[in-house]
Amino acid sequence: DVKVTQSSRYLVKRTGEKVFLECVQDMDHENMFWYRQDPGLGLRLIYFSYDVKMKEKGDIPEGYSVSREKKERFSLILESASTNQTSMYLCATDRGTNEKLFFGSGTQLSVL
Amino acid sequence: GESVGLHLPTLSVQEGDNSIINCAYSNSASDYFIWYKQESGKGPQFIIDIRSNMDKRQGQRVTVLLNKTVKHLSLQIAATQPGDSAVYFCAENSHGSSNTGKLIFGQGTTLQVKP
Numbered sequence: 001d002v003k004v005t006q007s008s009r010y011l012v013k014r015t016g017e018k019v020f021l022e023c024v025q026d027m028d029h030e031n032m033f034w035y036r037q038d039p040g041l042g043l044r045l046i047y048f049s050y051d052v053k054m055k056e057k058g059d060i061p062e063g064y065s066v067s068r069e070k071k072e073r074f075s076l077i078l079e080s081a082s083t084n085q086t087s088m089y090l091c092a093t094d095r096g097t098n099e100k101l102f103f104g105s106g107t108q109l110s111v112l
Numbered sequence: 113g114e115s116v117g118l119h120l121p122t123l124s125v126q127e128g129d130n131s132i133i134n135c136a137y138s139n140s141a142s143d144y145f146i147w148y149k150q151e152s153g154k155g156p157q158f159i160i161d162i163r164s165n166m167d168k169r170q171g172q173r174v175t176v177l178l179n180k181t182v183k184h185l186s187l188q189i190a191a192t193q194p195g196d197s198a199v200y201f202c203a204e205n206s207h208g209s210s211n212t213g214k215l216i217f218g219q220g221t222t223l224q225v226k227p
Contacts, residue, residue, distance in 0.1 A: 004155075033214075042201070042219040043156075058214070090155055098144040098163070098205055101215060103155035 002027040004104035006091050011109045019078040021107050023091030029102075030095065032074035033058075034066065037088040037106070049074055081111045124224040131189040133221050135202035138183060142204040146215065147176060147187045150199045159187070159200075189223075197225045 007022035025032065033048040035058075045058030047066040055066050063085060067075045074093075078085055088108050092101040125131045137145070143164040148156035160171045162178050162185075169176050175188040185202050199222050203215040 040219065043217040045214060048214065092155075100146055100158045100161055101156075102158070103148075105153075105155045 002029070002093065002102040004091055004093055004102050006089075006104040006107050008107050009105065011107055013078075013081050013109065013111050015082060015111060017078075017081050017111075019081050019109065019111075021076040021078075021089055021091075021109070023074045023076070023104055024072050025074075025091075025093040025102070026072065027093065027095070027102075028071065029093040030071075031093060032068065033092040033094075033101065034064075034074065034076045035090045035092065036060070037090055043090065046076065081109075083111050085109065086111045120221055121219070122222045122224065124226060125192050126226050127192060127194060129192055131187075131192045131196070131223060133187045133189075133200050133202075133223065135185040135187075135218055136183060137185060137202075137204045139204060139206065139216075140180075140183060142206065144205040145176070145178060145185050146203045147174075147185075148201045148203065148217075149196075150201065150220070152198075156201060192223075192225050194225050194227065197223055199223075 003026045005024045013019050034046045035043045037043050044060050046064050047058050049055050049068040052071050065077045088106050090106045091104040094101045146161040147159040149159050150156040160174050160176050162169045162176045173190045177186045199220040201217050201220045203217045206216050
């Protein structure tokens with residue numbers, strides 16, 4: 001089975017802090033994704049990557065950046081955390097278009 | 113614009129009954145659909161998928177039905193068990209949009225199983 005590991009289950013940060021969310025997958029998949037999940041809004045795509053050092057904006061990239069230096073690792077960066085970035089963050093991976101996504105367990109981030 | 117939606121935010125069923133969770137989609141160009149289950153405190157888990165060249169696909173206790181004429185997707189769970197209590201999301205790929213190849217998710221239906 002594919003394993004997608006997110007480094008933290010819960011995080012509490014202060015407004016203005018730089019925040020790193022890490023995600024590692026063990027199946028050599030090309031594609032990796034970052035979503036955020038909010039009540040009533042479902043899952044929204046922040047950024048995704050189809051290859052090492054490659055990134056593309058999703059639907060809500062503002063306030064975020066990403067890094068993919070190695071195939072197995074995809075990092076989400078909040079340059080200056082704000083309270084409206086309090087959310088559940090989900091990393092996912094798949095092996096190609098029209099293939100199912102495998103999700104990590106999520107990181108619940110609270111920005112105070 | 114595109115939207116993937118579920119008809120009911122909450123569905124309550126008796127243990128042992130069959131459950132039907134519905135989803136409507138608006139992009140007729142979508143050709144891949146998928147259902148996820150998300151339990152409290154966990155990430156979404158894949159349940160079953162279907163491609164647009166099929167109308168029905170069965171898994172273990174689950175069946176997905178696709179009606180392309182009315183752009184409707186449903187998930188049927190047979191003999192619902194307490195462990196089926198979760199939020200269920202449908203998703204479609206987004207061919208024909210600026211987000212080609214990526215999944216678009218509905219907002220989810222919460223399934224509550226009464227003992």
